Amino acid sequence: MRSTIWSLLGLGACLLAHGAGPIVSTARAQDTDWQKVDETLGRKPSVAGDVRRYGFPRTDLAVTLDGVTIRPALALGGWVAFKPAHGGTMIMGDLVLLESEVNPVMAKMIAGGLEISAVHNHLLRASPATFYMHVAGHGDPVNLASAIRDALADSKTPLTIAASPTTPPAIDLDTAQLDQILAVKGQANGGVYQFNVPRRDPIVEGGLSLSPVAAMGVATGINFQPTGAGKAAVTGDFVLSGEEVNPVIRTLRAHGIEVTALHSHMLDEHPRLFFMHFWANDDAIKLAKGLRAALDKTASTKS
Structure with missing residues (x-):
């Protein structure tokens, strides 16, 4: 049996760890001291259902791509989500790192009893990568929170929250038209x-x-950052089954949207999923129509 962090199949749960590892617990979710988790991570979560999601945006980085200065909410928004599970809490996360930070952070993650499920790019040509x-x-x-914080301390990821602009x-986009085209209600976040x-x-x-x-982190994410005169830089990732991958690639490319990465994010999910990242900087309405055409090739919901 593969030495994963957890096995949740069946009536009970059996944590697979090395001895009495640092994250073993049988604590019930309702007994969790979430204030202590907040204090350990140095921030408050956004809460959806029974999931608490903590953001780790790379506000310290000045990343540019094709002349666009990327806002953290566009493509630099690391996060970790905590969800009650059998015998404790499960976490999933996606952390943004510089090349020099990958191995030190990975070493700390492993030492803390966490599992790495993927390491990859999302963008091309970004500087710094x-x-x-x-x-x-x-x-x-x-x-779990302590292990995450200890690992991120080996990067320059901000571990304290800076004051938000008032x-x-x-x-600067026609958001009502974007909502209509994509058949989903969007929301503004950090520009x-x-x-x-x-x-x-x-x-x-x-x-x-x-x-x-x-x-x-298993919904298709589409982000628009205004770049002036009705244009926007768009990026995000499509969540796809295997048979959807190439129809979506062809559709995106036919609409002038670059496919920048194709990979997995998890190890044991069902159904098997692939995550396709994309990039373009063009008229926002034109891009929305192309993205909607790609969504139509998938088993995605419509409002």
């Missing part, structure tokens, strides 16, 4: 207009339903 480390774990949430950047599009089929990892899907 950024990499994305997907992590997973199961156990006591305070210990007025968020304006979204970026964001969409999350769930799949129609339920997604399970290790026997546990990954819901709410947006909070757990």
Whole structure:
């Protein structure tokens, strides 16, 4: 049996760890001291259903791509989500790292009893180049939070929250038309207009339903950052079954949208999923139509 962090199949749960590892726990979710988790991670979460999601945006980085200065909410928004599971809490996360940070952070993650499920790019030509480390774990949430914080301390990821500007950047786009074209209601976040599009089929990892899907990182994400005169830089990732991959590639490319990465994010999910990242900087309405055409090739929900 593969030495994963957790096994959630069947009536009970059996944590697979090396001895009495640092994240082993049988604590019930309702007994969790979430304030201690917040204090350990140095921030408050966004809460959706039973999921608490902590953001780790790389506000310290000045990343440019094709002349566009990328806002953290566009493509630099690392996160870790905590969800009650059999015998404790499961986590899933996606952390944004520089090349020089990947191996030190990975070493600390492993030492802390966490599992690495993917390391890869999302963008091409970005300067400096950024990499994305997907992590997973199961156990006591305070210990999990400590392992995450200790690992991120070996990067320059901000571990304290800077004061937010009193007025968020304006979204200089026709957001009502974008909503209509994509058939989903978007929302503004840090100068970026964001969409999350769930799949129609339920997604399970290790026997546990990954819901709410947006909070757990398994909804198609589409982000628009205004670049002036009705244009926008768009990026994000499509969540796809195997048979959807090439129809979506062909559709995106036919609409002038570059496919920048294709890979997995998890190890034991059902159905098997692939994540396709994309990039373009063009007329926002034109891009929305291309993205909608690609969504139509998938088993995605419509409002």
